[in-house]
Amino acid sequence: PHLRTFTDSFQTCKVQGAWPLIDNNYLNVQVTNTPVLPGSLATATTKLTIIFKSFQECVDQKVYQAEMDELPAAFADGSKNGGDKHGANSLKITEKVSGQHIEIQAKYIGTTIVVRQVGRYLTFAVRMPEEVVNAVEDRDNQGLYLCLRGCPLNQQIDFHTFRSGQATEGRARRKGSSLVPFPEFFTYETAMAKCREKLPVEDLYFQSCVFDLLTTGDVNFTLAAYYAFEDVKMLHSNKDKLHLYERTRELGPGNAAPSG
């Protein structure tokens, strides 16, 4: 999936299987990503588990779990708030659109979480105070914490490399090769046109949309990128940083954008 970290870095990662998105003293979020097509490097989120650790006289420990085609409007124990403690209402789950969009307000840690199901996959967004983000046991050898440290280098996918690969694979596909048929086939141009309908600014959300249409042929990913940007607009505190752009590269002969 595409990841925007707490430090506003933007990456496209494989991270197939279960990975810790957030792992601090108050909250654990784990995502499970699966290939969008058999054998594809591109993965998307099919399961998400959020653990709110118990906190003073505010909340008991609460677990929220969402899977593909199952976006519950309650915690795993059936409750919708922090339990029986005095400050239990400082943790609340709200269903915005049944089966498509829920929000979790964790006032005791100043945190807001948005979970959506768009098409067949899940998206996640969070707003969290810096102090809470960095509240980890041992900062030095803090393990994987994707929202804070991004994906390991060997898990990152580079749009450019992909695009040049796509150009060749695209040609192969047109010749009716044995590649898995896509629900819909997009060329780079038609993918851009489709994404521009929802994302007029050609920033990294736009590029993610193009990447997703080229890798899956599934137009739902246009909406995934669109809602991801809607969530940024709602949750990000610096309105000047909503759009992110790729660092420009020196386009030398070896780097010219692939034809087609």
Next chain:
Amino acid sequence: CKILKCNSEFWAATSGSHHLGTEEAPEFCTALRTYAHCTRRTARTCRGDLAYHSAVHGIDDLMVQHNCSKDGPTSQPRLRTLPPGDSQERSDSPEICHYEKSFHKHSAPPNYTHCGLFGD
């Protein structure tokens, strides 16, 4: 069936307390009545569940052992921690449970950050 929740609440309420004498210890009986009340709430969904039935029998035995009456207060009045400062202020939950309020007291408003994951 949420019988385990009743069990954990009872142990939490009674663990760590000094050894209870043979005379009826009011707080122990209160905890037992709360426990019994909790198991009654789960009766419908726990019927047939061994943990539930053993809890119900266990409560009866302990009630007899500690000479507890079935009627009486079922839970300690919640300790109301009023926020420091204006004690007239009504708080629907302790100050500690409102990050922004408690953070605000000490310094400038907190610095928020965002993280998002989407697509493929």
